[in-house]
Structure formats: structure tokens, C-alpha cells
Amino acid sequence: MGIAVSSAQVGTPGRLGPEELVNIYRLMYLSRRIDDREILLKRQQKIFFQVSGAGHEALQVGAALALRPGYDWFFPYYRDRGLCLAVGVTPLEMILQAVGAETDTASGGRQMPTHWSSRKLNIVSTSSSTTTQLLHAVGCAEAGRYFSRHPEAAQKAEGDYRAYRDVTFHGDEVVLACVGEGSTSQGEFWEALNTASNQKLPVIFMVEDNGYAISVPVEVNTPGGNISRLVANFPNFHFAEIDGTDAEASLRAFQAAADHCRAGFGPAFVHGHCIRPYSHSLSDDDKLYRSAAEREADAMRDPLTRMQMRLLREGILSAEQINSLEKSLDREASEAADQALKAPLPSVANVTRHVYSEDLDPTSPNFATEEPKAEGEAGKSGPGKSALPRTMADLINVCLRDEMRRDPRIIIYGEDVADASREHALNEVKGKGGVFKLTAGLQTEFGSERVFNSPLAEANIVGRAVGYALRGMKPVVEIQFFDYIWPAMHQIRNELSLMRWRSNGAWAAPAVVRVPIGGYLTGGAIYHSQSGESTFTHIPGLRVVFPSNALDANGLLRTAIRCDDPVLFLEHKRLYRETYGRAVYPGQDFAIPFGKARVVRPGADITLVTYGAVVPRALQAAQTAHREHGIDVEILDLRTLSPYDWQAIAESVRKTSRVIVAHEDQLSWGYGAEIAARIADELFEDLDAPVKRVGALDTFVAYAPVLEDAILPQPATILKAIQDLKAY
């Protein structure tokens, strides 16, 4: 349950004592000296990047001392050296990051310096992407609240991801989320405030306002130049706008903010005005865009000088004592640098470690259920007693229900996924349960804490899922249409999929993102028919699943939920309720491992590699080819696109020597390009003809059915490819 600390690092109200003031100065000064030491190392080309916390130290140290390391949670940004130092990251650990050492505890040499991470201290891995961390902080706070209300969910369990996801919670922890004033322009800032406010979450948003975002002054980013004025009407917040160069004012502001959060009143917003004496980073020179007068005015507000003067003025330290304290801290910084420079460099052999879970492999036979259970047996325990074959939509819904019954860590949210957000309505109405009804009845069975509507904001959905998942929860979220996944792309590419690799295995975000995808809808048009799976298979760290029938959807979704990697689960809308591919309920433990293709139709003449809604179309084409032209096509349904079953492809191509890769997505730069290239590379000797591809025209999907038919590959298109290839 984490390190039990009963109070903040500096707890007592009233005036700070001499020791506390000296300690604050020590932390602020040491933070600055580590920056100075790194700047020296950068000039000597011994490190490769430097960004400093200079000018922010008072605000940061104040925040840290109001909170509890290893108990509260920290989502810092790249400027938070003073914060992390005061929370407990050591100077050596900091400079190990700068030199990119193997022993860099934050990332093992994978991230730039000041991209923090410490499991011990509850500092979650920082990315360079500004603002994304705020939504993680929101999800993290939600998870803490969930565990405190459902402590049984924190139990360890064998046989799925929970064996590797330790849970700690206390019930009154606070989450600190830090951001620069320029980054408050990002939509995700507002999306984070939205949920924190609405759900009264214990998140302290700390805005470190140094007046610039690289060279862009605050009034360009923030209408009126003051973010506090803009956010003032968010309900449930505690607000404070302070002089962030005054350490005591900062500490007090954060103590009040933490009190508000711990009492359950809601989030807090602490806006500190600080300075930026060292330009944006060592790659920037603010003399290019700031007047001398402005820079001088900033320098007059240096928090270090301010604190030093106070110690002298109040007789807490003499000039000699300050001198000697500073000398010892200088020595500490330089010794840390000397030691870090001797550290071993990371081993090149390990570069792909932690792209995916090292502990739980979703391709392993552990996830293979040989056969679905007999219906009679499954029907007794599983939801729905019908022995009739059921649709893909049905068996996805059933899988979600089964898994939620089994695992209290699973929560579901997204746009319209609840039955009714206004619960009292459920006394008289049936409920919505998703625009495609895939989540129907789940809120009614599991309650509004486990199944709920999100705001209409896709980054919010995925960003919060990252926060939930890194606390050990299993969010299974829905993006309503693939066409609208793009606002979440930043979170998917830069956060969800990267969390494990960039933290060298310390953190991970094994969430499931379910997404209805694809066309063939007759009238779906441009914005309800998109494909685009190869954009996501190109992302390391993400599993991409694309079932073509009800049974596969059920078994693969179960694996997606039980595994320990983030999964993009693509559900073809056209297949949801098709007659093709229906199946009887396979039982509550039916699972299919990732990376195992299915032979839909064995054949001797041509291999046809495909997936999704092209599977039934390919089958139709293959049947015609056989009946009318005597061509025997073997169809492989890949089922999962990342990983994919290379072995099955290779075996089949060695047998047939002719291969087509067919998909619904556009031809150029599509998923087939990669498979075709690999076949050409590794199976060249086995081929009797060039590798052929079938895909949509390189355009968008139109509304008029006559246009849609021409744009998307049809059975006739596939048949023609089969005939052409056989004739080659």
C-alpha cells in the first residue's frame, strides 16, 4: 500500500521555522546548481540536451513540501527539477538521465533529461508532449477513488494482467499535475479541467507561468494574458494565484489546495507567476525576442536571491553560513556529475525491451482455448441461454459482461456507452448502451461507477485511460467511430503505446480501446466509413486486433482485456449484425491468442491474406473462382494485425507460390504494403508470380452507394485479382 506518511513534508501552519526555511533554500539552490552543472556538461558535449527549472524553484519546492512522496501522485513536466528534487529524486539520478546512462532510473537512457519517472516516489513517466499528462493525472485520481470505494478490486489475481499490476491506494491521496502557462492553450488542458471539476477529483493543477512558451509571450496563448481569469468559473475548484518566486507563499498555497482536495471538495488550481532566467532551453536564446529591460525586470525577481535575502534579513543564516552551505551544495552537484560520467552506457542489445510486456505474452498458448465450450454447458453459466448463433455485436457485449463479472478492475466509458447517465430514467426506459448498442445493459448491471458516459472528447477518453491503467485498473473504453479517433491520436501514439518503453518497463498503460471501423454501410459516407488500421499498426507498443466474425471477436476481446499491453480493438460496423460469422456463446473463458491466423478456406493455387469485412467478400470471390474457373484459393484471416501470423502466411505461400493481400483500406501505404514487402523479401524463391494487392481506391468513401461500391473493394475486384494472378 505504498509508503505510509502521515502528513506533508512541512506540515505546521503559521510561520515557517528556521530549519524549514533553510531546507527550502537548500533544495532551491541545489536545483539551480544541478542545472548549472548540466549546462557546463552540455557545453563540454558530455550531455546532449538541457532544459532547466531555473526561476521556478520556489513554486516547485513549495508544491513538493506540501505533498507526500510515495503516497500522493506526481505528474510533472520537463521543467520540474526543484519539484522532483524535493520529492526525493537525487542529484545523481538527475545527471544519470542527462548522460543517458544505463543506470538512469527514469528511462535507462531512452528519454531526455528531466523527463521524470520513479515508481517508488509515485512520479509517473513524463513525456515531452506538453499537457498530455493532465489527463493522466485525472485518470489516476479517478482510479484512486475507485479503489478506495471498491477495495476488493485491488486484490492481486493470477491468470491475467493483475498478476503484474500492483495496486496502492490510501483514499486521501492527492494528484499533482504540472504545466506551463503556454501549454494551457492545448485542448487537453480544458478536457482535464472538465472532468476534474465535474467529478470533484483530488487533482491540483499547478500552472508554472513564466510568461513565455519558448518565444511566444503569454498574451498570445492566453486571451487577456491571465489563465486564472479564464478558468475562474469551473465549479468545485479551489483557486489560488500567487507569486511563484515566493517559496513560503507557494508552500501555503499548495497546503490549502491539498486540504481542499483531501477533504473531497474537488480539484485545485494553483497559478504561480515565476521567471525564466535561462531561456527556454540550451537550444534557445531569449535575447532574440525579449527586450533587455524585460529580462532585467525578471532577474530582479529571482527566487534564489529572494530567499537568500530573507535568510540574511531574518538572521537565520549569516553570510558566511550561506557561503558554506552553498559551497557544500556546489560540491554535491559536481560530485554527482563526476559519478554520473563514469556510469555505464545502456546496452544496445536491450533497445526493444519493454516495447510490450515482458511478463505476459498474449501470443502464448495460455490464451488458447482449444474449442468453444459446448453450448449446453456454457449456457448454464453464461449470459443468455439461447443455443442460437449470435451476432458479433452480441458476443462482444457478452464478453464485456462476463469479464466485468470476473474482474472488478474493469470499467467502461466513452460517448453514449451508458444506458442512461440520469439513472432515475432507467425506471422507465430501456437505456442506450452505445450508438451500436455494444454496451447495452452494462451500466444497469454494474452501476454508474463502472460504466459511464465521457464528455464528447476523444483525447479525454484515452488520456484518462492511461491514468487509470497505470494505477492497475483495466479501462475498456470506446471511441464512437474510427473516423473520430484522431483527437485521441496524440494520446495513443505518444502516451498509451509509449509509456512502458520510455519508462524502461516501470510504467505501462494496458487499456483496451474499442473502435467501430469501416464502410460497406450504404450511406455511411466519408465520416462513418473510414479505415486506417495501418496508421496504428505502425505504432510500436500497441496491439491491433481486427476480428471478422462473432466467435473471434469474443475470444480476441477476452485476450485483449486479460493481457498487459494496450490494445486497439477494431470492430467492423458492417459485421456487427451480419448473418455471416454468427456463433453460439463460447463460454466465459473462451480466448484466442494474438498472432494466430485462421484458415477460412483451404486451397492449393493462391493464398489470399485478408481480415475484417473483406473476409466474407474474399470467400464469395473464392467460391466463384472455384466454381467458375477451377481456381482453388486459400484464405487466411489474420485476425490480429499487430502482431500478425507470419508463420501462417509463409507456410501457405510456400504451398501455393501465389499470393494476394486484400484489405478495405486504401491501397497505397496500406497494411498490405508491409505484408507484400516482407513476402517479396523473405519468400522470393517460393513465388511463381509477383505479390498482388487489393484495396480501396486512393480516395475517401463517398455517400452515394454507386460511388461507395466503386471505391471499396468488392467480391468482383477480388475475383479479378485472383484470375489475373492465376494467369500470370
Ligand SMILES: Cc1ncc(C[n+]2csc(CCOP(=O)(O)OP(=O)(O)O)c2C)c(N)n1
Ligand atoms: C504538444 C507539443 N507541442 C509543441 C511542443 C514543443 N514545445 C516544447 S516546450 C514548448 C513551450 C511550452 O511553454 P510553456 O507551457 O509555457 O512551458 P515552459 O517551457 O515555459 O515552462 C513547446 C512549444 C511540445 N513539446 N509538445
Ligand SMILES: [Mg+2]
Ligand atoms: Mg511558459
